[in-house]
Amino acid sequence: MKLTGENIIEVENLVKRFGSFTAVDNISFQVKKGEVFGFLGANGAGKTTAIKMLIGLWSPTSGKANVAGFDLFTEANQIRKNIGYMAQRFSLYEDLTVIENIQFYGGIYGLRKNILKERAEELISELGMESFRKELIKNIPLGWKQKLALSVAMIHKPKIVFLDEPTSGVDPITRRQFWDLIYNAAEKGTTVFITTHYMDESEYCDRVSIMVDGRIEALDTPAQLKKQFNAESMDEVFLRLARPTESISK
Amino acid sequence: MNRRRFFGFLQKEFRHIFRDRRTMLILFGMPIVQILLFGFAITNEIKNVNVAVLDMAHDDVSRDITNRILSSEYFHLYQNLQSEKEIETAFKSGKVKEVIVFENNLAKNIYSKNIGNIQIISDATDPNTANTIVAYTRAILLNYQQELNKGTKPPAIIQTEVRMWFNEELKGVYLFVPGVMTIIMMLVSAMMTSISLAREKETGTLEALMVSPLKSWQVILGKVIPYLVLSFSITLVTLGLSMFVFHVPIRGNIFLLLGEVLLFVITALSFGILISSIAPNQMAAMLISMMGLMLPTIILSGYIFPIDNMPVPLQVISNIIPARWFISMLRDIMLKGAGWSVVWKDTCVLAFMAVVFLFLASRRFKMKLR
Amino acid sequence: MNERVIATNITKSFRSTKALDAVSFSVNEGELFGFIGPDGAGKSTLFRILTTVMNADSGDALVDGFHLKDEIAIRSRVGYMPGKFSLYPDLSVQENLEFFAKVFGTTVNENYSIIKEIYVQLEPFKDRRAGKLSGGMKQKLALCCALIHKPRVLFLDEPTTGVDPVSRREFWEMLGRLKQSGLTILVSTPYMDEASRCDRVALIQKGKILDIDPPGVITKKFPLHVIAVKSDNMQKLRKDILKVEYAESVYGFGEYLHITMKKENSSTEKIESLLKQQGHQHTEVKLIEAGIEDCFMHLMEHNKN
Structure with a gap:
């Protein structure tokens, strides 16, 4: 386990309120460099809000956080340069080709032309997408899109990549290929911060946190969590914690 | 049984309309602001x-x-x-x-x-x-x-x-009242209907309705009636305002005038349904009605630029703009006091357009996905 | 057996892509029938055709005894919950329900008994606008709206997609109870683990049905042996196992790796000694029964060509 080494994300007493509604309620945790960190929780538990704070899109109401070595309150711009983000609905342009998408995102992150060219070729051959390079995104299969979206989110070699339900709706083989990519990234030292609704995928994470009603109710390795909750599977752990507390999201 | 279905649909449409306060404010506020603007701007200038x-x-x-x-x-x-x-x-x-x-x-x-x-x-x-x-x-x-x-x-x-x-009294606002009324009616009837139908496509509710026993004409009529009521009442507000604030006369028969208004609203509504059957989402519906409807209406109807002063090709094109016929009728009835004997030709042209749009709209709008 | 849905050779293409390729199956009265497959497999297209919202290019189906061209008859007999929960976000919970009741020519009171169990959970929020409900609540309301006219066949297109495991489990429990009342239910889902909730499932991929059977039968039929392994170093384990030449496939399944192999080659001892040789600690090697996901992946690979 890579549970030693430096922290790449440090969160202390982070709070986000919308009016009277507390979406994120005083959460604290650390993520180690190179770790695959699973961030689970029921719908409306506050996962998306927490992620949006960590990637500098929303400013927290209170608390302390350091992401990729930068302070969340004062250096949000620096954070954005050092992280990658792949949203639920992956952010590729449907009417651009594979290579055009890569070039576009590389350009956004300020990669120089010759470096970008090199990275683009590298990326395409890594993914085995040579035959798709001039294909429009809307014409390539969903699985490929998702893999490409992940690679594009990491084109600037970020320290951390945030993945928000990246595998929902894909077939089981592609889902596993996607996880191979995640492991590759982690092996190279990229920290992976991921949310998912597939409980078997939570087993692939080094550590998992489970959010319930804005708070982190559990955080440990999958094996420890199962022991702690005396459960057969992560599915059971999740159900024990996230009991039907149906609440209205804001 | 059938009637209850339809009234259920109508009730829902009115709820959508009244719940969207901002749009209501714009729809009622805009003609008032426009009339005031034109009224005062023009009298001041002169x-x-x-x-x-x-x-x-x-x-x-x-x-x-x-x-x-x-x-x-x-x-x-x-x-x-x-x-x-x-x-x-x-x-x-x-x-x-x-x-x-x-x-x-x-x-x-x-x-x-x-x-x-x-x-x-x-x-x-x-x-x-x-x-x-x-x-x-x-x-x-x-x-x-x-x-x-x-x-x-x-x-x-x-x-x-x-x-x-x-x-005779030389007030420019007279000439603008029919124009403003026309633009508003176009906006409410065509644009709002097309957007409201496109929204149902977007939320997926149209798909749920398709599986219901509602017939396509019931959906069309259910969409049309509320906006007909809405644009009619806005028209009345506009007319009232111009009569009482700017003393714009209505020299012709008021019922003839309202009849023509009704005809025009129906034309615009069927155009709206036609647009929404083509547009995949609200954005597209809005764009098509803006570019395909509002702009030509404003530019080519004689509302701002006199048709006689246009280059001949544009004059020819202006013939297919429903608003052109409607504005000219409105001016005839309101300002000249013209009667049926004068406006019957324009009425026929407009009625013909309404029938064509209605035909096309009902052909295109099916309770089916393609 | 009384068949509520019989589909024969339903085919549909969008431009050059075949969304459905001669799909045939039948669903019995009171059955909970699942279509399991990833996005783009053709599940939504199939449901749209069966609910007469879309026309098939060829093929036909009998839905509750009526041919697809008999749209009006079918539409009044089926309940349909499209992929995106189709609710009016600006109408309240109650108004949504009343609207769908009226459109289908009934009232909420008349059929309240059908939805009662689900609706009581929504009742405290009945004046809340549907747009402000959480995902799980929207899903329940959409189900109520699809049930309010007492349909004989219910089509639910991916009702659990994007919904957390807790709400998903609750939803399936609700479906189980609805089934008890005699309703025929067709559900589609991309989650393989939901297959076990169905009486029978059709595994569907790229417009083709790979297999149809009760989930238990599908897993029984699996022609290979599945050996689950784990050790303290899963990354290395994976690389080591990939070198095993008699393994047909190696896939991660939660904390285990699943190795499939021909029955005649299968031996847990061989794997165990290999792991020892490679210096793995805390190993666990066991022969297990295949799950639906094992079967699906196997069928996917064998249908590639």
Whole structure:
């Protein structure tokens, strides 16, 4: 386990309120460099809000956080340069080709032309997408899109990549290929911060946190969590914690 | 059973409309603001225009006319000119918009030859204003001539020809009221209906409705009726406002007018349904109705730019713009007091368009996905 | 057996892509029938055709005894919950329900008993606008709206997609109870683990049905052996296992790796000794029964060509 080494994300007493509604309620945790960190929780538990704070899109109401070595309150711009983000609905342009998408995102992150060219070729051959390079995104299969979206989110070699339900709706083989990519990234030292609704995928994470009603109710390795909750599977752990507390999201 | 279904649908539509306060505010606020804007902007512009007078006659007729022009609220005497040479400098100063020149021996010519000449020169760098000012001046001259000729035979003629007889009081807002009404009706009927149907496509509710026993004509009618009511009431507000605030007259038959309004709204509504059957989402519906409907309506209907002044190709194109026919009918009925015998042709054209759109819309709008 | 849905050779293409390729199956009265497959497999297209919202290019189906061209008859007999929960976000919970009741020519009171169990959870929020409900609540309301006219066949297109495991489990429990009342239910889902909730499932991929059977039968039929392994170093384990030449496939399944192999080659001892040789600690090697996901992946690979 890579549970030693430096922290790449440090969160202390982070709070986000919308009016009277507390979406994120005083959460604290650390993520180690190179770790695959699973961030689970029921719908409306506050996962998306927490992620949006960590990637500098929303400013927290209170608390302390350091992401990729930068302070969340004062250096949000620096954070954005050092992280990658792949949203639920992956952010590729449907009417651009594979290579055009890569070039576009590389350009956004300020990669120089010759470096970008090199990275683009590298990326395409890594993914085995040579035959798709001039294909429009809307014409390539969903699985490929998702893999490409992940690679594009990491084109600037970020320290951390945030993945928000990246595998929902894909077939089981592609889902596993996607996880191979995640492991590759982690092996190279990229920290992976991921949310998912597939409980078997939570087993692939080094550590998992489970959010319930804005708070982190559990955080440990999958094996420890199962022991702690005396459960057969992560599915059971999740159900024990996230009991039907149906609440209205804001 | 069937009727309850339909009324359920209607009720839902009205709920959508009334719940969306912001849109309601825009829909009712916009015509009011537009009417006020046009009304005041135009009356202000025409008030207190600087004129210069070159009086070579110096007789009672020229003095009389000058007094009349200046005593109207529209003109203000900026200077008296002494010779024709000064005309150019007066205009170059930029202060004077119009110069009125009375010929030598004006009174004498009128009394003996029954014909007198008055020259109206106006600063045409702003042609719209110039046109209006000239028209005002001519109307005042005409007025004078009429008074002059009371009882005299043969009548004297002051050489100015145009009579703006359907707009004697010379207020531009009259011309704009029909235009504003048309634009609003177009907006509410075509754009709002198309957006509201496209929204159901987006949320997936249309798919749920497709599986219901509702017939496609029930959905169409359920979408049409609320917006018909809405645009009709907005029209009434606009009409009321222009009558009571700006004293715009309705000279023709009010029921004929409302009948034509109804016809136009139906045309616009069927166009809206047609748009929504093509547009995949709200954005597209809005774009198509803006670009395909609002712009041509504003530019080619004669609302702002007179059709007669357009290049011939545009004049031809303007024939397929429903608003063109409607605006001309509105002006005929409201300002000229025209009756059925005058507007029946335009009505037929509009009715034909309504039938075509309605036919196309009902052909295209199916309770099916493609 | 009383068949409520019989589909024969339903085919549909969008431009050059075949969304459905001669799909045939039948669903019995009171059955909970699942279509399991990833996005783009053709599940939504199939449901749209069966609910007469879309026309098939060829093929036909009998839905509750009526042919697809008999749209009106079918539409009044089926309940349909499209992929995106189709609710009016600006109408309240109650108004949504009342609207769908009216459109189908009934009232909420008349059929309240059908939705009662689900609706009581929504009742405290009945004046809340649907747009402000959480995902799980929207899903329940959409289900109520699809049930309010007492349909004989219910089509639910991916009702659990994007919904967390807790709400998903609750939803399936609700479906189980609805089934008890005799309703025929067709559900589609991309989650393989939901297959066990169905009486029978059709595994569907790229417009083709790979297999139809009760989930237990599908897993029984699996022609290979599945051996689950784990050790303290899963990354290395994976690389080591990939070198095993008699392994047909190696896939991660939660904390285990699943190795499939021909029955004649399968031996847990061989794997165990290999792991020892490679220096793995805390190993666990066991022969297990295949799950639906094992079967699906196997069928996917064998249908590639």
